[in-house]
Amino acid sequence: METSILNRLNRTSVKYADKVMFKDEHSQITFGEFNALTKSVGTFLARKVPCGAPVAVMSGRHVLTPSCFLGAVRAGCFYAPIDGDMPRTRLNQILGVIKADYMLVDKAHLETAQALDFHGEIIVFEDIRDTEPDEALLEERSATLTLTSPLYVIFTSGSTGVPKGVITSHQSLMCYIDAVAKVLSIDDTDTLGNQSPLDYIAAVRDIYLPISFGANTYIVPKNEFAVPTALFDTLNREKITALCWSVAGVELPAKLGAFDVSKPEYLKKLCFSGSVMPCKYLKIWQEHLPDVLYVNQYGPTEATASCTYYVVKEKVNDDTVLPIGKPYDNYRVMLLNEDNTPTPQGETGEICVSGPILALGYYGNPEQTEKSFMQNPLNDNYRELIYKTGDLGHIGEDGTLYFHGRKDRQIKHLGHRIELGEIEETAKKVDGVLDCCALYHKDKATLYLFYTGEATSKDIVLYFRQNMPAFMVPRKLVNLEALPTLPNGKLDMQALKAQFK
Amino acid sequence: MDELMQILQELRPDVDFEKETALVTNGVLDSFDIVALVGELNDAFDIEIKPNNLVPENFNSAKAMWNLIEKLQDE
Numbered sequence: 127m128e129t130s131i132l133n134r135l136n137r138t139s140v141k142y143a144d145k146v147m148f149k150d151e152h153s154q155i156t157f158g159e160f161n162a163l164t165k166s167v168g169t170f171l172a173r174k175v176p177c178g179a180p181v182a183v184m185s186g187r188h189v190l191t192p193s194c195f196l197g198a199v200r201a202g203c204f205y206a207p208i209d210g211d212m213p214r215t216r217l218n219q220i221l222g223v224i225k226a227d228y229m230l231v232d233k234a235h236l237e238t239a240q241a242l243d244f245h246g247e248i249i250v251f252e253d254i255r256d257t258e259p260d261e262a263l264l265e266e267r268s269a270t271l272t273l274t275s276p277l278y279v280i281f282t283s284g285s286t287g288v289p290k291g292v293i294t295s296h297q298s299l300m301c302y303i304d305a306v307a308k309v310l311s312i313d314d315t316d317t318l319g320n321q322s323p324l325d326y327i328a329a330v331r332d333i334y335l336p337i338s339f340g341a342n343t344y345i346v347p348k349n350e351f352a353v354p355t356a357l358f359d360t361l362n363r364e365k366i367t368a369l370c371w372s373v374a375g376v377e378l379p380a381k382l383g384a385f386d387v388s389k390p391e392y393l394k395k396l397c398f399s400g401s402v403m404p405c406k407y408l409k410i411w412q413e414h415l416p417d418v419l420y421v422n423q424y425g426p427t428e429a430t431a432s433c434t435y436y437v438v439k440e441k442v443n444d445d446t447v448l449p450i451g452k453p454y455d456n457y458r459v460m461l462l463n464e465d466n467t468p469t470p471q472g473e474t475g476e477i478c479v480s481g482p483i484l485a486l487g488y489y490g491n492p493e494q495t496e497k498s499f500m501q502n503p504l505n506d507n508y509r510e511l512i513y514k515t516g517d518l519g520h521i522g523e524d525g526t527l528y529f530h531g532r533k534d535r536q537i538k539h540l541g542h543r544i545e546l547g548e549i550e551e552t553a554k555k556v557d558g559v560l561d562c563c564a565l566y567h568k569d570k571a572t573l574y575l576f577y578t579g580e581a582t583s584k585d586i587v588l589y590f591r592q593n594m595p596a597f598m599v600p601r602k603l604v605n606l607e608a609l610p611t612l613p614n615g616k617l618d619m620q621a622l623k624a625q626f627k
Numbered sequence: 628m629d630e631l632m633q634i635l636q637e638l639r640p641d642v643d644f645e646k647e648t649a650l651v652t653n654g655v656l657d658s659f660d661i662v663a664l665v666g667e668l669n670d671a672f673d674i675e676i677k678p679n680n681l682v683p684e685n686f687n688s689a690k691a692m693w694n695l696i697e698k699l700q701d702e
Contacts, residue, residue, distance in 0.1 A: 134657055351658035352651055352686075354678050378658055382665065383678040584640040591641040596657065601638075 130271040130296045134338045136160060142314065142340045148189040149364070150345040155189045157340070165259035167197025167230070167251070172263050174247070175228050177202035177270045180279060180489075182221065183325075183407075184210045184228040184239055184533070185251065187345060191324045192333045194230050194251055195278070202267035204276040206291065206489075207325035210235040215593040216289070218243045220281050223291050223490055259451060273297035279489050280327050282427055283544045283598070286534070287551035291489035292327075292427045298483045302430040303334045305454035309421060309435050310395045312368060314340030317392075319366040321346060321375045328400065328429045328541070331370040341368075351375065354384030363389040369393065372400035372541030374571075380407040385414045399423035399432060400541035402529065405446040412441055424450035424529060425457075426542070428498065428513045429479045434527055450519070457481050459527065460512075461519060466503035469520075474530055477519045480512040537566040539573060542597045549575065549598060556581050556589045561609055563617055564600065567626045568577050569600040575600035576622050578608060628693050634667050635689060649701040651683035659684065668692070674699040 128134065139161030147157045155163075175181060181198040185191040191207075198205040206224045208217060210231075217238075221229075227246040231239045239248050276301050279291040302369050306312075312335050320343050322328035332343045344364040350357045357379060361369075369376075369390075376398045379385065396411065396418050403422060412420065425433035436451025453459045461475030462468065469475025480502060487495035502510040518530040535546040549564035558581030565574045575586065583603035590599040610621035635644045638644075642655055650656045656664070665676050676694060685695045 234640070348657070349651060349654060349683070352656065352661040353680065353681055353683060378662060381662060382681055387678050587640045597659075601663070 128300065129273060130199070130268065130275065131196075131277060131300060131334070131337065132271065134300075135164065135423070136328050138241070138337060138340050138508060145314075145340070145342065147336050147342050148192060148345065149342070150188045150349045153189055155193070160193050160196075162259070163193035163255060164196040164200050165261075165264060166255055167194060167255040168200025168264055168267070169260045170249070170254040170257040171201035171228070171230070172260070172267050173202065174249075175201055175203050177267060178275065179203050179228075179503065180206050180224050180226040182206045182208055182224055182226040182244075183231075183323075183435050184208050184217075184235045185232040186210070187233055187324060187348060188232075189345065190232065190251065190255075193223060194232075195333070196337075198230065198268065199271075199277065200264055202270045204278055204293075206279040206281075208281070208576050209323055209325045210238045210594070212595050213593045214242060216595060220289055221282070223289065224279060225490065229487070239538060259595065268278070271296065273300075276323075276486055277317055280325070280427060281541075282327075283536075283548050283591070284494075285545035285547035287548050290491065290494060293486040293489050294427075294430055295486055298430040298485065299334060300338070301434060301456040301481070301483050303331070303338050305456060306331060306370075306397070306423075306432065306435075307335060307339055309437070309454065310368060310370075310397055310419065312339055312341055312395075314397075316341040316368045317364060317366050318343040318370065319346050319364070320344065321351070321371045322541075327431050328370065330431055332398075340399070351378055354379045354382040355387050358384050358388045358390055362388070362392065365388065365392045367392050368395040368397075370397040370399075370573075373398050373403045374400065374541040377404065377407045380410040385410055389414045393418055395419045396423040397423055397435075398401070399425070401538035404446060405442040405448065406444040408438070408446075408448075409442050409444065412438075415476055422448045422450060424527075425479070426513070426515050426517075428485045428515070429457065429481075430483045430485065433459055433477075433479050433483075433515075436526060447528070449522060450525070450529045451526050454483075457483055460504075461521065462514070468504060471521050472523070474518050474520045476513045476533060477515045477517045477527070479515060480510060483512055506547075539566065539571065542595075544573075544598055549573070549600065552588060552590065552594055552598075553577060553600075555593075556586050558582075558585060563609055563619065563622055565619060565622055565626075567623075568616060570626075572602055572626075573598075573600045574602045574604065574622075574626065576604045576606055576609060576625070578606055581605075628689075630671060631668075631689060631693055631696065634664070634671060635692075638664060638667070648688045650688060651686045656686065668696065672696050672700060 139157045143158035281289040284290040320332035420438040422436040502512045546564040553562045560579035562577035610618040
């Protein structure tokens, strides 16, 4: 039985030693070269960092970044990937939660890293990549890992204004990767096209399907998503067979008319997740690529990227509502009512997940962890944790699960998960903002901020641009004399929604 | 041109559209900015921006966007 993801890397790096593993617009790396790099990085880190400690990694969108991640793992540690393009305030918040003593950066991010409130040691990848591997030391470190050791911590929006770090174990990751590979039948003949930023949860497929099964991944340049014809040219030039993209990424080429010019000729499988797929765009994909396997996937980071999947067999129409399907292998899904009783078939309840795919909790945040990961209220006999997703759903007559949105104020925007409360907490820090309410206009995929006070919309947007990731910047700002209230004094969100333009 | 500048300013008040000449090439505007922009320009100027028009050269500066709008209006 495997004890960590390293068992897989050891196997595939021998079997596929000379095969290209990762490729970007400038360079490529084989399985053998990748493995050697992880050993060099791992050896250097193992001499400094204690087992089981976090290593923050800030590295760009290129083939060397995954070797930084796995280098930390070879040292018996886990990694916390962070996106250096995010504003400094955000990066400092994340570093404040993870409290790592070491940060591994590529040379391009050294200056960014030095400007942060980071008091540990910054290690530059280019300086250590040639470290002579110490096999005995690496073996010793690898032996400290178990299936339940943390593999990575990935940050997501938190309603209190501080990002939450979701901790995923080796076991959870491998369960998910095996389950998704089975549904998509991924093997060593597949080439994946990576869309997600490498530090983001959706990239785990693009990194770990190669490590597990010998597939390879092409890291699509970010700019190409703004140039749909170049995007399809790239997919064809690289003979890409499988895409695991956010819904927003799948919509883009369809929205911008890319199919009028060409189509991805080699594509066999397309898996999408992150938000509800508007079927008018999926229809365009189906019309041009009728033989591709389309898979709708649902699930939160806390359940290792996903929970359920639905293979789209039907030809969709503009108004088709896709189910989110059934649980992946090793995932158990149930619906609970507000009072923790089971939701009868056909009725709407909160989607709850259990199984070995549950995250280990939120890093350094036992209160939030206790709240979200709780004993299954239907089980009095043994310890069984469930994660309450905050998502609502019902089981249809066909036995598959349907999604009904959130029970709280969390939204999905451009594939990212955002707490509207966090937008409001941020806006209130701007001078001249007295009160505010953030709302999401789903049909137009636009984030609104209604506010009172003297601040101009420019003041607010500039503050957001300097302090928050781009996807959290409100697009439409509406200045009001007062926020409308209901008779009970609570904010009248419906009245605000009526002002969407 | 004034109307274009107003749309751009509203979309991204943090960007100096008078000066920037590599908006797409340098990643100042991301794919989601472009999608939002294409929709607004189509509506505001009664044009239809086609996938073949979506190349960095047409969106790297306000001037380039204006040239594209004028070209499409003539068609």
